[in-house]
Amino acid sequence: MVKNVKKIAFANIPLNSENNIPLYQQLYDGLREAILSGSLKAKTRLPSTRTLAKELNVSRNTVMNAFEQLLMEGYLVGKIGSGTYVAQTLPDELLHTGVIKTKEQKQKNFGLSKRGEFLASIPVSLAQRYRTSLTNTTPFQNGLPAYDAFPFERWSKMLAKCWKHLPRKAFGYGSSAGYKPLREAIANHLATTRAVKCSAEQVIIVSGSQQALDLASRLLLDPQDIVWVEDPCYMGARSALQAAGAKVVPIPVDNEGINVAYGEVKSSAKLVYVTPSHQFPLGMAMSLQRRVALLEWASHNNAWILEDDYDSDFRYIGRPIASLQGLDSEGRVIYIGTFSKVLSPTLRLGYVVVPLNLVDAFSSARALSDRHSPQVEQMVLTDFIAEGYFSQHIRRMRALYSERQEALIEAVKEHLLGFLSVYPSETGMHTIGWLPDKSNDLAISETLMNNQIIAYPLSMYTIEAKLPPSLLLGYSGFSPEDIYLAVKKMARVLEYTK
Ligand SMILES: Cc1ncc(COP(=O)(O)O)c(C=O)c1O
16 A cells, blocks of 8 residues: 555655755645645555655655644644544645645646745744644744733833824835934944944844845845755744755754854855854854854855844843854854844844945845835834833843743643753743653644644754754743643643653
């Protein structure tokens, strides 16, 4: 039976490792199409992930990722590891209503360009990929600031005041590089807190890091250019690079950060994306030796470094680690920061610090995509920083998140000791919960998600790396009570008793 299946469907799935589309995505597309076209019939048992990985000469992670997505979307049923079948009732009604279409139909009906098809197939985050019906404010969604501690009253007063006294010139179009006083305030803040060396002119306001990643990828890379990314990697960055046509080469990380020596042997590259202050998602800081090695590598190879400094304000022990940008004497580092973590993602405000000779290019490309960020929010943020509320908020959140991390560790000790290992993390808004060896983090995450708990599996962020099974546990966005209840529920759902 299984042999037959392979003949019908799998042999025909063209997997091309040279292609920019990730292999799991190609496999997902192929299997989905085989199911929709009927060449894989309802109730057909699929080979195990191990067998299929061997057959297709891809990693098991690739197959698991593809299966996982098909399971989530209802094309497959069962459990990875104990039998996966084509669903008896496919999302068929959707087929008839035309919501789901085969690739051919998509091309015919929507007329997307090849680039359009490609862009539409790249998810920016796991939340988008899972199309989860859970709100992303459900524990343990990672990277969420504390909603309950946002200074709503202060912010709304400042916003109202700003609108009331809005100068006429702020009512029209603004500068694509951003509101000048805000750029100045950010340059000062970065100089004192992150040792970033820049003038206000080098700071360009963007709508969150994602836009900075997108602009940098499109401005600095040509299709087929090779880029290094950390493995595991932040999906938003990897997707932006792939969307620009880059060939993403995964470079392993160890407890000092990205392994530069390994990368040098593996492949050349025109750019590298790194999270030096707090590796996403594992959490280590890049050592000084590695920082120096990376800068030297970039210098010898005429390469760019994208430094994503997304949550380094939340350092619980000692002072925040200085930026990589501050060590760069050749203007190779593009430094990206965001207000999504320190204030709120809904503001859609971030910044990118670029070398002086790139300022015009970034401003023009920004203007081309959406002209500029809303002026009023930029003005309010400027006052918020100038009047000292921003630093105060960071200090308060640092204390609050430290407490929340502790609450998570304590709750895990009480309810999941022996099953989940969570260690104190010096920085950030999430930590890793390590599962027992050989457990299936994808299946566990799915079970949790079916029970309204979001804990994404680490394996969804890896490309080639083989890491022990584990889950990402965000704590910053949830009260200690919510954390406690969610951990308790986790133990119940997973039927774990100490
Ligand atoms: C590594 C990393 N960079 C950046 C961001 C922030 O993205 P944005 O500024 O687009 O909201 C996140 C959010 O989760 C992140 O995890």
